[in-house]
Amino acid sequence: MVILAAEKDMPGLDVCVRGLRDHCLNPVTTVQVIAQRVPERPRGDIDPRIVWYDERRCTVAGSTVRAYLRDLGRDPSTASWYFQQLVKLECFTLLPADAPEHVLVVDADFVFLRDTVFVDGRGRSLLSYGYPLSWHPGSRTHRLPARHSALEAAGRLVPGWLPVDAYSGMQHHMVFDRTVLGDLVQRAQDAHGEPFWQAFLRTADPGKWTGASEYVLYRHFAARFFPERVRHRHVDAVDVIQGEGPGGFTLPEVAAAAQGSSLRAVGCHRFLHYTERLATMDYVPTALRRTLGADPGPLWLRLDGGVLAIGRAVPPLALA
Known part of the structure; x- marks a missing residue:
């Protein structure tokens, strides 16, 4: 597992970790917490599976993202939004080489309250449908919107990328499959001739705070190109x-x-x-x-x- 914890998330981090520890029905070997600082904890309260990782050691640091956005002539104040997305999309590079083929990434401000399976007995990732791509409260009928910045950014980033349904996949967690994510990154790099993180930032909508979405990108890519490796479900x-x-x-x-x-x-x-x-x-x-x-x-x-x-x-x- 990988949990991203910004400074504002630290007061609720224990709740997030306990929820995963108590309710994840798949084996948990490591919980990698990526944060700016390691908090002081009583010795008896340390779970040996929890590993703290200084976010400055990530392949692409927040300061690098900020500088690159500035070079592109874009608002550098959005750097934190894009940095946390890029960390998720490089999750396998942050873990040991013998890490499992699936990594559950969870935002630190989200907690599971019930027992939940994230990878089924056939090795398929269980992906949340998440929020509709167009919000119409009270409706069970959802359609693709006329425009959506995350859809357009994903289409610019990965050739052949198209949404498979009217749900975003955005719900503060994602099960990443090493094979699927590796293929996504390689396709983007081949198409743009530059490192993935640069291509991701360059193709994001410059006029939006939410100019790209890692969850939209990955869920629809997996569903379209690797349908045999994923299942989809609603998470209430x-x-x-x-x-x-x-x-x-x-x-x-x-x-x-x-x-x-x-x-x-x-x-x-x-x-x-x-x-x-x-x-x-x-x-x-x-x-x-x-x-x-x-x-x-x-x-x-x-x-x-x-x-x-x-x-x-x-x-x-x-x-x-």
């Missing part, structure tokens, strides 16, 4: 999204509010430039985006069997 979950700063909700609070519910997972996310990001989410219909942007407070997003619901997140939060 609630995500609380909010701006970065004091106050708001924490991951332990959201997890506690979901106890006794049918939810399989919950997340609690803080976003830089929250209002700006809401304004540039082209998968949100214009009227809904204006409504959300007019009062950009915390929101809860709930997925039940692929049906999306959205509401204002106010205390006391009740998800059961």
